[in-house]
Amino acid sequence: KTVHKQWDISYQFTHSDCVRKLAVTINGRTPGPTIRAVQGDTVVVTVKNLLMTENVAIHWHGIRQLGTPWADGTEGVTQCPILPGDAFEYRFVVDRPGTYMYHAHYGMQRSAGLNGMIVVAAAPGSADAEPFAYDGGEHEVLLNDWWHKSTYEQAAGLAAVPIVWVGEPQSLLINGRGRYNCSAMAPDAACNATHPECAAQVFAVVPGRTYRFRIASVTSLSALNFEIEGHEMTVVETDGHYVKPFVVKNLNIYSGETYSVLIKADQDPNRNYWLASNVVSRKPGTPTGTAVLSYYGGRSSPRAPPPTAPPAGPAWNDSAYRIRQSLATVAHPEHAHPPPPRADRTILLLNSQNKIDGRIKWAINNVSFTLPHTPYLVALKHGLLGAFDQCPPPETYNHTGYDVYGVQANPNATTSDGLYRLAFGSVVDVVLQNANMLAPNNSETHPWHLHGHDFWTLGYGVGRFDPAVHPATYNLRDPVMKNTVAVHPFGWTALRFRADNPGVWAFHCHIEAHFFMGMGVAFEEGIERVGDLPEEIRRCVSTKGGHH
Numbered sequence: 001k002t003v004h005k006q007w008d009i010s011y012q013f014t015h016s017d018c019v020r021k022l023a024v025t026i027n028g029r030t031p032g033p034t035i036r037a038v039q040g041d042t043v044v045v046t047v048k049n050l051l052m053t054e055n056v057a058i059h060w061h062g063i064r065q066l067g068t069p070w071a072d073g074t075e076g077v078t079q080c081p082i083l084p085g086d087a088f089e090y091r092f093v094v095d096r097p098g099t100y101m102y103h104a105h106y107g108m109q110r111s112a113g114l115n116g117m118i119v120v121a122a123a124p125g126s127a128d129a130e131p132f133a134y135d136g137g138e139h140e141v142l143l144n145d146w147w148h149k150s151t152y153e154q155a156a157g158l159a160a161v162p163i164v165w166v167g168e169p170q171s172l173l174i175n176g177r178g179r180y181n182c183s184a185m186a187p188d189a190a191c192n193a194t195h196p197e198c199a200a201q202v203f204a205v206v207p208g209r210t211y212r213f214r215i216a217s218v219t220s221l222s223a224l225n226f227e228i229e230g231h232e233m234t235v236v237e238t239d240g241h242y243v244k245p246f247v248v249k250n251l252n253i254y255s256g257e258t259y260s261v262l263i264k265a266d267q268d269p270n271r272n273y274w275l276a277s278n279v280v281s282r283k284p285g286t287p288t289g290t291a292v293l294s295y296y297g298g299r300s301s302p303r304a305p306p307p308t309a310p311p312a313g314p315a316w317n318d319s320a321y322r323i324r325q326s327l328a329t330v331a332h333p334e335h336a337h338p339p340p341p342r343a344d345r346t347i348l349l350l351n352s353q354n355k356i357d358g359r360i361k362w363a364i365n366n367v368s369f370t371l372p373h374t375p376y377l378v379a380l381k382h383g384l385l386g387a388f389d390q391c392p393p394p395e396t397y398n399h400t401g402y403d404v405y406g407v408q409a410n411p412n413a414t415t416s417d418g419l420y421r422l423a424f425g426s427v428v429d430v431v432l433q434n435a436n437m438l439a440p441n442n443s444e445t446h447p448w449h450l451h452g453h454d455f456w457t458l459g460y461g462v463g464r465f466d467p468a469v470h471p472a473t474y475n476l477r478d479p480v481m482k483n484t485v486a487v488h489p490f491g492w493t494a495l496r497f498r499a500d501n502p503g504v505w506a507f508h509c510h511i512e513a514h515f516f517m518g519m520g521v522a523f524e525e526g527i528e529r530v531g532d533l534p535e536e537i538r539r540c541v542s543t544k545g546g547h548h
């Protein structure tokens, strides 16, 4: 069947954390509506840009876009942006059940509020039916971070010399709801502690039942730790793939990831419990984001704040704790898709923070990524070779000599919009190598997201990756497939995918500021197999050809 949506994108005054903010909304709301579909459905979203003076593009995060690379919604990669006053029809098939998300993919627009969830149910009788049961139903939890500054102020600051860093968010949102401390603001500030838009979300449960919570993080910056006070969570799905169930007290979730967890409503029904999200991996400067779990039939009013303090989460800098969760996340034995035993090509990608022309940038093998004006998909399909740098970025870096623990000068770092061209159908290994930043003794977590594919998560390590040693430690037995994976501080992450989806695909750090500062690459595969491009994705392309 076909699921139709008609979305008007516009700026509205919103009060997500009680503070008035101009946000980019879908049909007047942020977050936008959850798209619900069944595996195999065609989703058609007609996006009308009513922003007046701003372009837009929407990415369907986790949907592979098999045969529809032009619907990926990635400005500069798969399409020209949608101009004010224009409409664009995104049409794609959701071929696999699971928990996904959508969000703006143009400049730093995602942080302005354009985001939401996609929930795809297994088709009846499908071999992809869940290998777990829950008798209580489902709840959706969309996690976000929130700033009072506009994305324009943020982006201009990032590009300035010296840099004005975005800083830690003012609030953490659960389903678009947070709570800023109005008394900390000037009395005339537009902060309304009783505004209905910032009332905490209440999740109701029937005592004794088991619930599936679908959790997605669309944060712009923050790595989060999510907890349901007093209730253990059994992790059963991530990024649309079933995992071998494991139990946690709290869940680390990076921007761009999704999880499903099961919880049993088996606690005292006469009180409420916190849902809490806390910043990890960066030194927190943001209060805990909260929502409320309430039992039907209990003596507590559903909206009553729980009698306890919200959980504070684990130590923010305990990366060993987070690596343990990464390692525990493996494929469900009945739903394992074993990876091909070896790769045809291995690309090592050093993630470093650099200074280029006095500006702080992120670079991959010393190349800081920029998007071309003419989308790659259009440029390659139509042979517009002047549209982007034809020199491909490097395959590796000085992996025998680079000190990932030291501040490195990284001379000769450059900026480029060149891309990697992959042999169609080939198996590609990518090893993401983290390193120290410009400041000593500092390395951050980077959630890398691959468009157009799921990849096998073969391994994680701390320190410098050694191609002669570490591949022998890869998990080739039951690696889980994902579309977003963390590279831990000073560590490396190895992944494998098959380049079998004709198109051009972004692969980048899902921290919005980091992608803006160049932390990404693009892959092309099978461009000659891509069908005719819709006219609507080419509106920024000169008819004379693509010039830089």
Ligand SMILES: O=C1O[C@H]([C@@H](O)CO)C(O)=C1O
Binding pocket: 163, 165, 360, 437, 444, 513, 514, 517
């Ligand atoms: O990219 C980043 O820049 C800042 C800082 O390194 C420079 O201000 C920061 O914390 C990042 O993650």
